[in-house]
Amino acid sequence: MGSVVRIVILSVIFLASLTNCQEGILHVSDGSTQREFCIVHNHSWTALAQSLDTATVYPLVNLTSQLLCNSSGITPDLVKGKAVVVMRGDCDFSLKALNAQELGATALLIASNKTLVTPSANESEYAKVTIPLALMRYMDFLEAQKVFTGEMQVKLYAPPLAKLDASTLVMLLIAIITVALGGYWSGACERERLNSGQEDGGKGESKADSGELSLYSPLKVVLLVLVMCGMLVLMYYFYRILVYVIIAIFCLASANALFFCFDAVLDQIGCGTIRFSVRNWNFSVRSIILASVCIVIAVIWGVYRNEDRWIWILQDILGIAFCLNFIRTISLSNFKICVILLSLLLVYDVFFVFITPFFTKNGVSIMVQVALGPDASGEKMEGNMVQVPAEPQPPTEKLPVVMRVPRFSGLAQNLCGMQFSILGYGDIIIPGLLIAYCSRFDVWVNSSWKVYFSSCCTAYLMGMIVTFAVMLLSGMGQPALLYLVPFTLITSAVVAGCRGEMRRFWTGTSYEILDSSRKPLLPEGRTERDVEGDKC
Template sequence: MAAVTAVAGVLARLVAAFLLLAAQVACEYGMVHVISEAGGPKGKDYCILYNPQWAHLPHDLGKASLLQLRNWTASLLCSPTDLPAHGFSNQIPLVARGNCTFYEKVRLAQGSGARGLLVVSKEKLVPPGGNKTQYDEIGIPVALLSYKDMLDIFRRFGRAVRVALYAPNEPVLDYNMVVIFIMAVGTVAIGGHWAGSRDVKKRYMKHKRDDGLEKQEDEAVDVTPVMTCVFVVMCCSMLVLLYYFYDHLVYVVIGIFCLASATGLYSCLAPFVRRLPFCKCRVPDNSLPYFHKRPQARMLLLALFCVAVSVVWGIFRNEDQWAWILQDALGIAFCLYMLKTIRLPTFKACTLLLLVLFLYDVFFVFITPFLTKSGNSIMVEVATGPSDSATHEKLPMVLKVPRLNSSPLALCDRPFSLLGFGDILVPGLLVAYCHRFDIQVQSSRVYFVACTIAYGIGLLVTFMALALMQRGQPALLYLVPCTLLTSFTVALWRRELGVFWTGSGFAKDLPQPPWAPAPADSPQPPKDSDAPLSPSPQPPEEELAKSPPPTEQPLEPVTSEEMGATATTQEPGSPGSSTPEPVGRDLAQPDPEAQPGALA
């Protein structure tokens, strides 16, 4: 009996979801084009919500009749006594939404000669519905207009205006998808390349001069299975909390984004600033926190600049005309910083993380509509912002680009196309792992290139699904299979699946050759991280003994004043000295991209 009840409940939810989708199909967005009768400012389009079962609207503005708008909002138009003395001959009345039905309003308007009806609503726009017999009886369009738009019409154009109702066709795919595609694929490619190169450089460049806090490399964090589980649980909890307490938590997320994006922007711009030949002066000696290490003045100016950019976005984040550019720039910097900081040590860890987040994305997009009272997806509702939100704030953890075409959907419902940061970071971690593995096994970037191309193909498939289904899509549903299967296929084809799965192709895991240690008086490796590595296949000791001194100058040569603040020379065997250590065979031909500054 319990099983039958459960099945009946599931079927009831499916029927309710089907009816909801059917109602959404019947309801369509349109436009009302408004111009002033006195010939004032240029005409403007406003969003309307109409039901095509009452009457269809023309798709072309040139075919729509330009009629006088009659402001009749003082009346509810629920009874014949609410009609004007001379009726609405060849006019479109604008009435307030009241207790009577839409059918009663539109029947009275049509009987008095109106050519259409606009109902002003102070609440959320809902489709003006009725039954089939009422649809057959009415021959004029009826649509809902928001109260805010009504006020803007009369403020901008005055009381004497003409309007035309029309509903242009929606394009299959907006051109802004091209911009999002370039930003997403570019971020994944650059971030994966940078993360892989820097990680391998840290393995090779063990003898580096400590030039203050700004020269210290960011330590990468290896993701473990426990961390993956904790991360997914936190994501699920935060998403559910945002769904129920959006207005309270949205400002917390905005604050976190401001701090994280400023840090990411600093991390991305710091390598370029260090290459500048000027403003190398340092902070005087002091005992203040952080400043006691005497950072360079240019790095402090860079930090102030990054904080200022983040603060400017935080203040003007709701300016739809240009604030999205700052948000995308900060978001890309944040993604690059995370790809550089977080590291997946094995393909097994990559597979676990991507599959778990694959299930997470699918569940919260496709399954949660059957579990919520409103029938809406929790993921889409949170990403786009709840329609009943009192703050009208949007989460910033997305790349957003405004629609480049003029359409009702762009004007009414979704003026921006969105792509979440998770759809960039999660596959990007796999791309970074592939690049690290490429460098270590010297595979000519075959894993990195194949995985990056697979990400681009997966993103194109996501856009195609979005165009066909006309609803929000879980991008990881398409990105995870494309990237994982491509990486797996390449490893299987190269017969490296074992080492690729366990990460045992890395230098630290390879057997050490029986080389004799270098003598104590042999030339020491350059301490500065900007000295290039020789591509000679000889062991490091012979390479150091035979190769001439590096000719490339360090990016920040030590001045006499700086030398005075540090130890000048250390004798061989002293605690601060270092000698070459035997390393694995992968050091025999270090990759050129592992050189410092190659991607900085």
């Protein structure tokens, strides 16, 4: 046990430690005014200071009329002991750096009209360069010239980036609260139906009285997953057309989901309503107000969906409501269906994240390409290489299928482009359907401690922690279902086995064989042997 604790502590320390990043900051001042701009550098060159206070001050010399592919025509006295800014092009970064170093410059900035990439060279070239080297946007340099009319003093530094950003914790909190609330809501609805003694009729697939849809057929589950695969492939090939269809559907679905969430909250706090009739049509004042508010929120998101600074708040609110209502509306009839659905979606997630890069032209997985959009190059990384647009990019349409929380640390990253932690809706909804089934089963067996629900929520939390830990350790995005599905399915099965209720848990409840009172399947504390011979 002691060794396990030590390993956990060391892992937490490692995850919370600081790491260098490829983006840096160019601090420009003239004594009275100061501005900061994005730069991109490489750790293999001379390392930059980690803070503004420890960074060295250099006078800046404007040589943007030069490419510095050779030192001819440049007086050493002009650049000696100063930082030099030249234009990108015609020769390697290492040659520019060696020429600047030979002339006596103390730092080299390369202004670029192209996408900023991590400056690289042959391994043998790195050791020859002893001065700091970084790329900056040419438009930033032009802006600096307008702001600073006199001599510019510059500092180059790269603040270390915390591996465990606060946005990750916020995302974890959003995920666990959403699945817990969705599961609790589903269980509360089931208890209400049991208490009211309502019949749903048929085979339990369609419940018109509650607007729910129950999945009870393995064939339908397989068809559902195949449809999802087909939709993802279509989105990959016809993204620029279908993205607007998905945005429109999301606006309608999320507004509807937000209405049901607000309505349920008002019911819980006992908020009354006023009703009136117009030509035999009954209306509720509360419903009209709620519908108006929800529609306005969805419309605002739809209009300003590409505004990164604040629209993520509305997208997360609408996304949480969408996930909650989906978990409440879609019910899995038994554990067998849960196993089939979650296992198939696990394979689906792993295949489209890890396998499809071998078949795509750009080597990016279909899942990532669809989630980020084909033009979201500013958010894509390949190994230790980063890409930062040299000029403002037109807004790119992205699918509203993820929760987004901006990184709270990393000043350099936010200067170079706003960075987000993301979590797909599927990583909340799919395990949430199992949690909802566990919550309903607690109602059926009259579990006072909600043992299935609470244990499955705990397993989901542990699975999310492992997902984030692997992501931080590997530096790569992970298919969360790869960890969430085993954690939740195995935990639920173990609980059912330990309580002697595995057969009931596996087969669930068939509404058509229950009596009119729809009493719980097994009272708390009873086993199948206690009810042998009981008739439905």
